[in-house]
Amino acid sequence: MSNKSLRVENFERFYGSVTDVIKQIENCPNCGAKLTMTHLSDHDNLYVHEEVRCLECSFETEETLHVLN
Numbered sequence: 001m002s003n004k005s006l007r008v009e010n011f012e013r014f015y016g017s018v019t020d021v022i023k024q025i026e027n028c029p030n031c032g033a034k035l036t037m038t039h040l041s042d043h044d045n046l047y048v049h050e051e052v053r054c055l056e057c058s059f060e061t062e063e064t065l066h067v068l069n
């Protein structure tokens with residue numbers, strides 16, 4: 001039960017708000033290497049796609065931010 005709660009907490013920390021986490025750490029939570037961040041703007045669909053990737057291991061996150069509502 002407590003293990004499950006801890007896992008959910010970690011999940012939300014790393015994947016729930018990727019942008020905030022990456023801005024804080026800037027380094028891979030797996031191996032400590034510097035993360036590579038890519039911003040892709042799609043003006044037709046009015047969103048920004050953000051992809052964070054570690055080149056040293058398989059750590060990888062994606063997040064789509066809607067800039068207009």
Ligand SMILES: [Zn+2]
Nearest residue numbers: 028031054057
């Ligand atoms: Zn890594």
